[in-house]
Amino acid sequence: MKKTLTITLTIAIVALMIFVYSRYFFVFAEGTKAGHLNTFQRKGYVFKTWEGILIQSGFRVNVESNVFEFSVENEQVSKKLLENSGKEMELHYKHYLGVLPWRGNTDYVVDSIYYINK
Numbered sequence: 050m051k052k053t054l055t056i057t058l059t060i061a062i063v064a065l066m067i068f069v070y071s072r073y074f075f076v077f078a079e080g081t082k083a084g085h086l087n088t089f090q091r092k093g094y095v096f097k098t099w100e101g102i103l104i105q106s107g108f109r110v111n112v113e114s115n116v117f118e119f120s121v122e123n124e125q126v127s128k129k130l131l132e133n134s135g136k137e138m139e140l141h142y143k144h145y146l147g148v149l150p151w152r153g154n155t156d157y158v159v160d161s162i163y164y165i166n167k
Contacts, residue, residue: 067138072147081163082117083139089130098153103140120153123159129162138164 084105091099099121119142121127130138141161146155 054065056139057104063156073149074116076141076143077146078144079142080144081139081141082119083137083164085137086130086134087116089127089134091127091152093150093160096151098122099128099130100154103138114161117157118155119157122152126159126162128136130159135167138162140162146160 055157083107084103085129087102087104089099089101101119101121103117103119104116105115105123119140121130140159141163142157142159145152145156145158148154152158
């Protein structure tokens with residue numbers, strides 16, 4: 050009985066660890082987005098995180114624009130984005146499946162800047 054409980058508990062803990070890793074720490078996708086940095090601000094009640102909005106120009110008939118909401122963990126990247134608000138830029142992001150409060154409010158986390166049009 051004790052051996053069965055130990056094995057079941059071990060399997061449950063390993064399954065929980067795999068779930069947490071795959072949900073919150075596994076990078077599901079990564080890529081780049083280009084557009085104009087519309088908003089960039091530090092916000093939050095307990096965890097102050099950097100949040101931004103990048104407006105991507107659309108190519109549809111009605112000139113529809115796409116909005117890309119993202120978070121930033123790196124202080125150097127956030128400082129550079131704060132200095133260049135309103136400019137056209139290309140950002141590299143990582144897409145996670147889950148949101149952690151200290152990482153930001155979105156699934157998308159920008160980790161570097163490829164290009165800023167000055």
